[in-house]
Amino acid sequence: MPTQLLRRIGHGIVYPITGLFSRAGLLAAVYYAFLSPAFWREMRAVLAGRARYLKLVLEGRSNRFLLIRNTHRLEKGLLMRPARDVFALDYIEETVEAFGQAVHDRDGCDPGQLGWSNDILAAYFDSVDATHPLVRSLRDRFRAVALQPGAACRVPYHRRAEAGAQPVPFDDLLALSRHRKSVRWFLDRPVPHDLVRQALAVASLAPSACNRQPYEFRFFDDPGRVAELATLPMGTKGWSSNIPMFAVIVGDLSAYFSERDRHAIYIDASLAAMNFMLALETLGLSSCPINWPDVGWRDRRMAKALDLSPWQRPVLCLAVGFADPEGLVAFSEKRSLDRIARFDG
Ligand SMILES: Cc1cc2nc3c(=O)[nH]c(=O)nc-3n(C[C@H](O)[C@H](O)[C@H](O)COP(=O)(O)O)c2cc1C
Structure with missing residues (x-):
C-alpha cells in the first residue's frame, strides 16, 4: 500500500x-x-526538579536558584518608582538565609553572583526603613555574614552615559542576522575553544527568567563522542558525520519550585543559543540548531552519555564548525512581517 x-x-x-x-x-x-506516555518523561523531570529544589531548602543547603531569583526580586524592588519605604517582607528572611548558606557552602554559587547578592542585600538594608523590626533583625543577620564590598557595586544604575550611543548600528545587526544561516557542511578543521568561549560570553548575556540562566552548554569535539551523540537527534540524517563540534544545551528543572515555570528552561536556553549562534558568525564560525526530539530511547541514551540528573533535560543541540564554502545552505524563505506580527492598537 x-x-x-x-x-x-x-x-x-x-x-x-x-x-x-x-x-x-x-x-x-x-x-x-x-x-x-508522551509526557511522562517531562512530568517526571519537572517533579524531580521541584523535589531537588525543595530538598536543598529543607536541608538548609545552599540553593543558588532561590538566591538568584530573590536577589533579582530585590533589585527590581530597588529600582521601583516611587521608591518604597519597605518591601520584600514576605521573602527577605529566606533570602538572607539563602545568602548565609551560599557564603558558607561557596561551591554551589558563582563567585560573581554571590558578590551581586551581597551588594543587592547591602543596598536593600541601606535603603529600607530600618525601624521595621523584621528589617532590623535581618539586617544584623546579614551584616554578620556579609562579604567585603568588591570593586564593582552591582546595584541598579542609570544608563545615562550610554544613552543615545548605539553600540551596533541597525544595518549591521540586520546584515549579521542575514549572514547567519543554518550550516550543515563544515570543513574538517578543529574548532578553537577560545572562539567558543568568546561566543559563550555573548550567550551568557542573554536575558533569562529572574536571571536564573537554568542551562549548561556541553561541547564535544572528540570524533568518537561526536559520532556517538550526533546521530541521536533525528534531524542530522545524512550530515551527522561531518560535524566537527557538537553541543547539547541542557536545561535544569531544579531551578523551579513550581510547574508554572516549567517552560522557562526552553525559552532561556534558546535565547542564549541565539546569542551564541550570532556571536559565532562574527568569529568566522557557523552553526546549525538541531531539534531534540522527546523520544524515550533517545532521551535515555543522551542522559546516559551526558550523565544527566533526573531534573536535567536536553533542550537543543548545535552543530558548530567552519563552514565549507563548497557546501550548499538552504534558502529557507522567511514569513513576511505582516504575517508574524499584528499591531492591535
Ligand atoms: C529549534 C530548531 C530545531 C532545528 N532542528 C533542525 C534539525 O533537527 N535538523 C536540521 O537540519 N536543521 C534544524 N534546524 C534548522 C532549521 O531548519 C533552520 O533554522 C530553518 O530552516 C531556517 O533556516 P536558517 O537557519 O538558515 O535561517 C532547527 C532550527 C531550530 C531553531
Whole structure:
C-alpha cells in the first residue's frame, strides 16, 4: 500500500481520538495518563526538579536558584518608582538565609553572583526603613555574614552615559542576522575553544527568567563522542558525520519550585543559543540548531552519555564548525512581517 495512503488511514484513526480527548483538561489528562506516555518523561523531570529544589531548602543547603531569583526580586524592588519605604517582607528572611548558606557552602554559587547578592542585600538594608523590626533583625543577620564590598557595586544604575550611543548600528545587526544561516557542511578543521568561549560570553548575556540562566552548554569535539551523540537527534540524517563540534544545551528543572515555570528552561536556553549562534558568525564560525526530539530511547541514551540528573533535560543541540564554502545552505524563505506580527492598537 502506498505510504501516502497508509499515512492518511493513520491520521483518520488518530484524528477523532485526539479531537475527543482535547475537549477538556480532564480528558486530556486521562489520554496522557493511560493512552500515551508522551509526557511522562517531562512530568517526571519537572517533579524531580521541584523535589531537588525543595530538598536543598529543607536541608538548609545552599540553593543558588532561590538566591538568584530573590536577589533579582530585590533589585527590581530597588529600582521601583516611587521608591518604597519597605518591601520584600514576605521573602527577605529566606533570602538572607539563602545568602548565609551560599557564603558558607561557596561551591554551589558563582563567585560573581554571590558578590551581586551581597551588594543587592547591602543596598536593600541601606535603603529600607530600618525601624521595621523584621528589617532590623535581618539586617544584623546579614551584616554578620556579609562579604567585603568588591570593586564593582552591582546595584541598579542609570544608563545615562550610554544613552543615545548605539553600540551596533541597525544595518549591521540586520546584515549579521542575514549572514547567519543554518550550516550543515563544515570543513574538517578543529574548532578553537577560545572562539567558543568568546561566543559563550555573548550567550551568557542573554536575558533569562529572574536571571536564573537554568542551562549548561556541553561541547564535544572528540570524533568518537561526536559520532556517538550526533546521530541521536533525528534531524542530522545524512550530515551527522561531518560535524566537527557538537553541543547539547541542557536545561535544569531544579531551578523551579513550581510547574508554572516549567517552560522557562526552553525559552532561556534558546535565547542564549541565539546569542551564541550570532556571536559565532562574527568569529568566522557557523552553526546549525538541531531539534531534540522527546523520544524515550533517545532521551535515555543522551542522559546516559551526558550523565544527566533526573531534573536535567536536553533542550537543543548545535552543530558548530567552519563552514565549507563548497557546501550548499538552504534558502529557507522567511514569513513576511505582516504575517508574524499584528499591531492591535
Ligand atoms: C529549534 C530548531 C530545531 C532545528 N532542528 C533542525 C534539525 O533537527 N535538523 C536540521 O537540519 N536543521 C534544524 N534546524 C534548522 C532549521 O531548519 C533552520 O533554522 C530553518 O530552516 C531556517 O533556516 P536558517 O537557519 O538558515 O535561517 C532547527 C532550527 C531550530 C531553531
